[in-house]
Amino acid sequence: MSNCFTMILMKIVSVLLSFVLLGIGASGNNELLVIDYYKETCPLAEEIIRYQVEAAVVKDPRMAASLLRLHFHDCFVMGCDASVLLDSDGDMISEKQAGPNVNSLRGFEVIDKIKYYLEEACPLTVSCADVLAIAARDAVVSRGGPSWKVPLGRKDSLKASFDGANQFIPAPNSSLETLIANFKQQGLSIGDLVALSGSHTMGKARCLSFRQRVHDVNTEEYYDKYKRYTTFRRILRSICPRSGKDFQLAPLDFNTPARFDNHYFLNILQGRGLLLSDNVLVSEDHEGEILKQVWAYASNQDLFFASFVESMINMGNILGDNEGEIRKNCRFVNN
Numbered sequence: 001m002s003n004c005f006t007m008i009l010m011k012i013v014s015v016l017l018s019f020v021l022l023g024i025g026a027s028g029n030n031e032l033l034v035i036d037y038y039k040e041t042c043p044l045a046e047e048i049i050r051y052q053v054e055a056a057v058v059k060d061p062r063m064a065a066s067l068l069r070l071h072f073h074d075c076f077v078m079g080c081d082a083s084v085l086l087d088s089d090g091d092m093i094s095e096k097q098a099g100p101n102v103n104s105l106r107g108f109e110v111i112d113k114i115k116y117y118l119e120e121a122c123p124l125t126v127s128c129a130d131v132l133a134i135a136a137r138d139a140v141v142s143r144g145g146p147s148w149k150v151p152l153g154r155k156d157s158l159k160a161s162f163d164g165a166n167q168f169i170p171a172p173n174s175s176l177e178t179l180i181a182n183f184k185q186q187g188l189s190i191g192d193l194v195a196l197s198g199s200h201t202m203g204k205a206r207c208l209s210f211r212q213r214v215h216d217v218n219t220e221e222y223y224d225k226y227k228r229y230t231t232f233r234r235i236l237r238s239i240c241p242r243s244g245k246d247f248q249l250a251p252l253d254f255n256t257p258a259r260f261d262n263h264y265f266l267n268i269l270q271g272r273g274l275l276l277s278d279n280v281l282v283s284e285d286h287e288g289e290i291l292k293q294v295w296a297y298a299s300n301q302d303l304f305f306a307s308f309v310e311s312m313i314n315m316g317n318i319l320g321d322n323e324g325e326i327r328k329n330c331r332f333v334n335n
């Protein structure tokens, strides 16, 4: 009798458990992302993406940085919904045309290629938004960064927001206060801001993005406080003159430009962040809380990696209504 009761109880527990594991426990609009979301419907999905990211990074090492940034610029506009991938169409202006993105965002062809192979393997199954999230993770891994399991199950948006991209993606000359407010608007904390800024351990920026930092008189006082910066600033000025050479590139991390490591934090402690938005984390942190975090990451890479993973998952969890579709072509809504 009690045996039978135990069996029924176990059955109930196992059914409940499988609901949770399969993600059926998520509400109708899929608010809850889950690990291994495509395990049944597209078991090769993550393998396909990883292979293509690795191939793209071998061909062009900077692509790792570009793919990571693509996920960020997606998530900050209406949530992680691949809105950033839509091309202009009719009345809708692409986010690609917005100030922070135009002539700057890269990696769209890599995503197209990944999506092509995914459609071959399992049509209309894997969302472009999930591709961006997985590719960002694989990009980090490819340059020596940490790995993690990516929560999945995002939907692709039915529209882009040009205005949103201009409004929500932070500018490189933002004050610390603005950066904090900007992240808060997305539900992200100061801790997330600091950890995610560590992404600037790889990749490049155009002269346009750091000209103010090397020429603007308002910033001179800060840099002159440290003699060592003069050489650094002289180098930057040779790359990025007062006018012209807008598209000349400089590495965000002069120390180890191609590695995903904690050198970003060592750099900003020395005032050697490339962007104003990097340096303000230290220079405008009057409470000293951020400085503590920066020191901790600079002296302990494992700690940075652990925080970075946590914050990437937080960023990846930004969802809008998540009531879109699975696009066939990441550049266009279906029909």
Ligand code: HEM
Pocket (backbone or CB within 6 Å): 062, 064, 065, 066, 067, 068, 069, 072, 103, 104, 105, 106, 170, 171, 172, 173, 174, 179, 193, 196, 197, 199, 200, 202, 203, 204, 205, 206, 207, 208, 209, 252, 275, 277
């Ligand atoms: C905190 C606010 C942030 C600001 C103001 C900012 C700004 C910028 C700017 C201006 C560039 C150079 C773009 C160009 O000149 O073409 C850049 C590059 C980059 N950003 Fe950020 N960013 C921020 C946060 C983030 C976050 C959260 C991530 C990732 C999670 C990220 C990842 C990257 C990467 C990897 C690059 C290099 C891209 C490449 O080489 O193609 N950034 N960022």
Ligand SMILES: *[C@@H]1O[C@H](CO)[C@@H](O)[C@H](O)[C@H]1NC(C)=O
Pocket (backbone or CB within 6 Å): 171, 173
């Ligand atoms: C930031 O840069 C933009 C564009 O270059 C400029 O219009 C704006 O005044 C700058 N903001 C600050 C706070 O310097």
